Amino acid sequence: MKRTLIRQVHLLDPAQGLDGPGSVLIEGTRLHSVALEDMDPAEADVVVDGEGKYLLPGLVDLHAHLREPGGEVKETLDSGAKAALHGGFTTVVAMPNTDPPVDRPELLRALRARVRMLKGPDILFAACISQGRSGKALSEILLLRDAGAVAFTDDGDWVRDGHLFYQVMTYSAAFGFPVLSHAQDPSLYREGVAHEGPRSRKLGLPGIPRSSETVAVFRDLEIARETGGYLHIQHVSAAETLSLIQDARAQGVRVTAEVTPHHLLWTDEVLETFDPVYKVNPPLREERDRETLRQALREGHLEAVATDHAPHTTFEKTTDWLVAPFGILGLETALSSLWTYLVKPGLLSFSRLVEALTSAPARILGLKDRGTLRPGYRADLVLFDPEAQWEVLPENLYSRSRNTPLLGTTLSGVIRRVWVAGEEVFPFP
Numbered sequence: 001m002k003r004t005l006i007r008q009v010h011l012l013d014p015a016q017g018l019d020g021p022g023s024v025l026i027e028g029t030r031l032h033s034v035a036l037e038d039m040d041p042a043e044a045d046v047v048v049d050g051e052g053k054y055l056l057p058g059l060v061d062l063h064a065h066l067r068e069p070g071g072e073v074k075e076t077l078d079s080g081a082k083a084a085l086h087g088g089f090t091t092v093v094a095m096p097n098t099d100p101p102v103d104r105p106e107l108l109r110a111l112r113a114r115v116r117m118l119k120g121p122d123i124l125f126a127a128c129i130s131q132g133r134s135g136k137a138l139s140e141i142l143l144l145r146d147a148g149a150v151a152f153t154d155d156g157d158w159v160r161d162g163h164l165f166y167q168v169m170t171y172s173a174a175f176g177f178p179v180l181s182h183a184q185d186p187s188l189y190r191e192g193v194a195h196e197g198p199r200s201r202k203l204g205l206p207g208i209p210r211s212s213e214t215v216a217v218f219r220d221l222e223i224a225r226e227t228g229g230y231l232h233i234q235h236v237s238a239a240e241t242l243s244l245i246q247d248a249r250a251q252g253v254r255v256t257a258e259v260t261p262h263h264l265l266w267t268d269e270v271l272e273t274f275d276p277v278y279k280v281n282p283p284l285r286e287e288r289d290r291e292t293l294r295q296a297l298r299e300g301h302l303e304a305v306a307t308d309h310a311p312h313t314t315f316e317k318t319t320d321w322l323v324a325p326f327g328i329l330g331l332e333t334a335l336s337s338l339w340t341y342l343v344k345p346g347l348l349s350f351s352r353l354v355e356a357l358t359s360a361p362a363r364i365l366g367l368k369d370r371g372t373l374r375p376g377y378r379a380d381l382v383l384f385d386p387e388a389q390w391e392v393l394p395e396n397l398y399s400r401s402r403n404t405p406l407l408g409t410t411l412s413g414v415i416r417r418v419w420v421a422g423e424e425v426f427p428f429p
């Protein structure tokens, strides 16, 4: 079996408290040895010098829209896979709000067969809670589970029908999978397009109040409490949501939550630009929300960072704010933007950020062979150059879409190499 040695590198693996110079030996598809010391290059067929760089576990994204089937003009499994690797993600969970939605085992099997033909990250699939994402009747949960669904969600919409949500949470309690909730009560925002607050009112934009999130989260938590199911709250945006989650968790409710890079980076101040590239669901809120999210990430109350990578065409995203679709890209810029704007200025430790992008999401998904650098685990690795910079230019992105506010900016932190199951898959040949 082929042996690759990565030496003289800064190993950072928060799950094991590894943070210092060391080396890693890959054998075949798995990690053979990991140590905070040098290893003999004679042991290996290939030797990689990691000097001046970090070696991280491959990143895991709990939440990406890869748009296949039905939205291939925005993204495909292939372009999404490339974008993921460019951003250091070696495992990605694709959301089922496609066209048709992923609510049938045959479709899920066909998509998984497509993924097996790609040389890239491990793309896993979440399947719909309700048939056709219509919120009316439960999907074939166990058949979808057998076909490989790792989680269930109607992402893009909250499951409004309490009985339906109760049912899927009962299945979750019995079979252990996470239910990912897009917790936003539509009756509280109707035609809303931006955070409800002084700015949206001044500009005359229909608002999406914080209560649309908190009311939905409260109901979901109460159902999780009663059923014992495993609830994961997607893209938390409002400060008040955190106290609901923390109180419920303290009382033994099985709940985890994620935050997106864009909710950590921006606020509704960007409404002044009127640039729909910032239009996202849930919306960017106020400074106190952003500060509460950052604090909760620092303290681990928000355990994971998930991209909510939501590609849309330039045509759609350069129309009016009222009609443009919701969504911001995330896969290619998550690590370097958070490194640049939170870690470098001292607002977040790198170790906490890496944990939120690796072992935390792996644990939420119940993936036992990744997210940390342990012998026997999958050799999913990222070589990260903290000093180098790159420009987020259209020609530097692999996504089929360009809807990121970071376009035209320079970010610190470059992903130099990525290994998936022991094979170097980035840079692309």
Ligand code: NCD
Pocket: 065, 097, 155, 156, 157, 182, 279, 280, 281, 282, 308, 310, 311, 326, 327, 328
């Ligand atoms: C998502 C998308 O584009 O699929 N957009 C977004 O702003 N998050 C769907 C959604 O969650 O609303």
